[in-house]
Amino acid sequence: MKKSHGPAFRAAKLDLAKCPACGGKAVTQGVFHELACVQCNASGWVTAETGGALPLEVLVTQLSIRLRAAEHQIAQHNCFRPAGAEAQYSENNRRGPGATNYTGD
Template sequence: MKGLFYELVCTDCNGSGWVVWGSKLVLSSDELVTQLSFKLQHAQREISALKGSPLMSGRQSQFERSNRLGAGGTNYTGD
């Protein structure tokens, strides 16, 4: 909540900001823990997917990754 001079913690939702969609009902503590767990699991899946997938593709990846085809095992790009 926005007070006159500073922000106050919302007493309705205990500062979580999570309410039931379409109404002003507050989520119970059990439901809040469940929903936050779902969000955390989703974020962890997104992070692991981004770590596993190559961010570079095409010609750029040829310059960024070492292919050890050059002299002394250096990166050879063909230019």
């Protein structure tokens, strides 16, 4: 292992698991009302290796990393471009009255 001084250049992605106490809901059922889960600091996520709660600063960073990855996957799946007649129907061809879209309907 290499010696290093100071913080890491990039935040490492940790393996997270749903909290076994609350099932990832961040709350547990009390007698009369729901209580914040103390095992996961009311986040619903724990470390996969130890099952312990993450400090809030680390948790925010890890959830941000996961959110960016999920948004990237969604963006890749939503890159559908219509082709053929569908593309022509939805684009503005400026042939209608006042240079609006004319679809022939």
